[in-house]
Amino acid sequence: xxxxxxxxxxxxxxxxxxxxxxxxxxxxxxxxxxxxxxxxxxxxxxxxxxxxxxxxxxxxxxxxxxxxxxxxxxxxxxxxxxxxxxxxxxxxxxxxxxxxxxxxxxxxxxxxxxxxxxxxxxxxxxxxxxxxxxxxxxxxxxxxxxxxxxxxxxxxxxxxxxxxxxxxxxxxxxxxxxxxxxxxxxxxxxxxxxxxxxxxxxxxxxxxxxxxxxxxxxxxxxxxxxxxxxxxxxxxxxxxxxxxxxxxxxxxxxxxxxxxxxxxxxxxxxxxxxxxxxxxxxxxxxxxxxxxxxxxxxxxxxxxxxxxxxxxxxxxxxxxxxxxxxxxxxxxxxxxxxxxxxxxxxxxxxxxxxxxxxxxxxxxxxxxxxxxxxxxxxxxxxxx
Amino acid sequence: xxxxxxxxxxxxxxxxxxxxxxxxxxxxxxxxxxxxxxxxxxxxxxxxxxxxxxxxxxxxxxxxxxxxxxxxxxxxxxxxxxxxxxxxxxxxxxxxxxxxxxxxxxxxxxxxxxxxxxxxxxxxxxxxxxxxxxxxxxxxxxxxxxxxxxxxxxxxxxxxxxxxxxxxxxxxxxxxxxxxxxxxxxxxxxxxxxxxxxxxxxxxxxxxxxxxxxxxxxxxxxxxxxxxxxxxxxxxxxxxxxxxxxxxxxxxxxxxxxxxxxxxxxxxxxxxxxxxxxxxxxxxxxxxxxxxxxxxxxxxxxxxxxxxxxxxxxxxxxxxxxxxxxxxxxxxxxxxxxxxxxxxxxxxxxxxxxxxxxxxxxxxxxxxxxxxxxxxxxxxxxxxxxxxxxxxxxxxxxxxxxxx
Numbered sequence: 001x002x003x004x005x006x007x008x009x010x011x012x013x014x015x016x017x018x019x020x021x022x023x024x025x026x027x028x029x030x031x032x033x034x035x036x037x038x039x040x041x042x043x044x045x046x047x048x049x050x051x052x053x054x055x056x057x058x059x060x061x062x063x064x065x066x067x068x069x070x071x072x073x074x075x076x077x078x079x080x081x082x083x084x085x086x087x088x089x090x091x092x093x094x095x096x097x098x099x100x101x102x103x104x105x106x107x108x109x110x111x112x113x114x115x116x117x118x119x120x121x122x123x124x125x126x127x128x129x130x131x132x133x134x135x136x137x138x139x140x141x142x143x144x145x146x147x148x149x150x151x152x153x154x155x156x157x158x159x160x161x162x163x164x165x166x167x168x169x170x171x172x173x174x175x176x177x178x179x180x181x182x183x184x185x186x187x188x189x190x191x192x193x194x195x196x197x198x199x200x201x202x203x204x205x206x207x208x209x210x211x212x213x214x215x216x217x218x219x220x221x222x223x224x225x226x227x228x229x230x231x232x233x234x235x236x237x238x239x240x241x242x243x244x245x246x247x248x249x250x251x252x253x254x255x256x257x258x259x260x261x262x263x264x265x266x267x268x269x270x271x272x273x274x275x276x277x278x279x280x281x282x283x284x285x286x287x288x289x290x291x292x293x294x295x296x297x298x299x300x301x302x303x304x305x306x307x308x309x310x311x312x313x314x315x316x317x318x319x320x321x322x323x324x325x326x327x328x329x330x331x332x333x334x335x336x337x338x339x340x341x342x343x344x345x346x347x348x349x350x351x352x353x354x355x356x357x358x359x360x361x362x363x364x365x366x367x368x369x370x371x372x373x374x375x376x377x378x379x380x381x382x383x384x
Numbered sequence: 385x386x387x388x389x390x391x392x393x394x395x396x397x398x399x400x401x402x403x404x405x406x407x408x409x410x411x412x413x414x415x416x417x418x419x420x421x422x423x424x425x426x427x428x429x430x431x432x433x434x435x436x437x438x439x440x441x442x443x444x445x446x447x448x449x450x451x452x453x454x455x456x457x458x459x460x461x462x463x464x465x466x467x468x469x470x471x472x473x474x475x476x477x478x479x480x481x482x483x484x485x486x487x488x489x490x491x492x493x494x495x496x497x498x499x500x501x502x503x504x505x506x507x508x509x510x511x512x513x514x515x516x517x518x519x520x521x522x523x524x525x526x527x528x529x530x531x532x533x534x535x536x537x538x539x540x541x542x543x544x545x546x547x548x549x550x551x552x553x554x555x556x557x558x559x560x561x562x563x564x565x566x567x568x569x570x571x572x573x574x575x576x577x578x579x580x581x582x583x584x585x586x587x588x589x590x591x592x593x594x595x596x597x598x599x600x601x602x603x604x605x606x607x608x609x610x611x612x613x614x615x616x617x618x619x620x621x622x623x624x625x626x627x628x629x630x631x632x633x634x635x636x637x638x639x640x641x642x643x644x645x646x647x648x649x650x651x652x653x654x655x656x657x658x659x660x661x662x663x664x665x666x667x668x669x670x671x672x673x674x675x676x677x678x679x680x681x682x683x684x685x686x687x688x689x690x691x692x693x694x695x696x697x698x699x700x701x702x703x704x705x706x707x708x709x710x711x712x713x714x715x716x717x718x719x720x721x722x723x724x725x726x727x728x729x730x731x732x733x734x735x736x737x738x739x740x741x742x743x744x745x746x747x748x749x750x751x752x753x754x755x756x757x758x759x760x761x762x763x764x765x766x767x768x769x770x771x772x773x774x775x776x777x778x779x780x781x782x783x784x785x786x787x788x
Binding site: 010011024025028057058059076102103119172173189191224225315316334370 | 418419420423424437439440443444447450451454457458459460
């Protein structure tokens, strides 16, 4: 299984910057999926292909979870250290799961969870807590038995056992919980419709998303201000903010940008160009057609007759993997995070052609804030 | 647009406003700002003071802007840490530098002015309000290039809506009293202390806005046309279709004042005079504000500018209010409410003041109210906590002073 990354790379979290200093743009914005290579040749664990990936805005964490498990960090490192792989800083050896943010690396070990400050080089975690891993060892961060861990103090928050939490996704200002029953709960700020209850009000306590009652969900993900979930039948539901087309619904901002781009291209080719005032009026006429906030879950047709297997979100984009091994992306694209070899945003799901062209079958996707990481295997090796 | 010698003067002027060297350009932030972001700010600073290409500076500036923009949109605006607004302003500064360093085109100048405005509107003051200083430099440059390079010339002033609105007749017993130039003592005794509304006449006749630079659409365009301001779109903020957007003053006038606009646009409750000092020079603080406890720095001055038909729904202000009318008449209805608080709120949200549903709100028809039509030069005193409702009859520009 090989991992590929595309999108924001200002901290070399996808690949090392090229020596061509003139083209700073292509260093920072990787528009074409690029295979992840290990950064540190000396450390033996890094030569293993990463099993799992976690990503924040400026970093990427590679999790090696078989045998001598450990976490390797790539991307922004504080001036005091260059190496990763737990030589100093977080001691990750033996960990069972990890989550990374701008400030912290959160690690679970058998019986405890630790939060390390990765802005400073310290030899002990900033915070830790004992957890009862006997009860449920399938829980993934940020869930821990009895509750969940956030990025800021207080780190631990309890969750009612009645909820029977299965998996949890945390956005910039809200939370999306999937229960064992297939029900979905949300809480936090709702001003962008991301709670899915039909309004813009906030919820302090977990509240069931009634619109999805009776339809069991199998997987949930959150972006900065949007929520996504996959039903047991492989359908994708979206709600929240659509200002960059991250819901895959018509977005005024995206259409205006596309028009302006056409405008510039037509101008360059010497073609006759409509006045910007005319174009503006055209877009404004269709105002009722655009969706800026979707406060109730909406079914998104990613691609006809395909089931969605996995989904992940960056702050303002979404990436989904189909059961047939294709990767679709949509939303904000100005850093190349959609992987379509352009810097345009898109309000419609589009297939990342690179994998098809390379005869690679995508099996997993994980998004960082402004980038996307996809795991793929060679097509011939998969069972069709 | 031809590159005139004045454009060559632009970067030296901006450069002179910036710290002389990289060492003197301080980047100090609290722990709220992650070290990764600080790293990018330092990279931008390095690009600014070295000979690297503008594209690197521009790229880093944009990353800073995009990241801080996300922070500005996280949580409620009130809870956004001021540090992120400062970071946003630094992003604007670096972006403006990248746009202006290489002899900017007219389009780049516009973008730079807009970027300064975004920093002034959404950011927080940095480096002695350097964005305000720079936008002043850019505006002078922009005016010069408009004078030099304009081939078509300004299109003739578009016809504005000129139908004469029906000025309502105010019944004697319902009229807000009018007084010409009362002394401080008599204003205090008769109106301020008993909290009675009054229209003061003749107290702003000395304003340049009514004398040396009489405010008109053309004047506003020439002083502030290229500046970006927040505009409310829709009939009133209690409606579903209401929204806010950012437009240049020229665009606002073109779209909502000059032509037959479909909807209403209102430049409302905006501290325009902090953003555009040239306009601030045309107005003065009413003398009567000295009767309050605050000094001038703590008086909030807002602009209210829009076509006929704009509405401020029934509401109260938490401070005393002087509402000065500068351009053309604006109707004003003043409401007294003597009922309980709960009903006040209900009334504010539901009552259509001009045709109140007296069956649902029987108290309303009995509640005494006063009304007036403000002419240019009038100043209405709205006592603190008095409910009021304002509708413009035609093109109107008012300035409000909130004081205690």
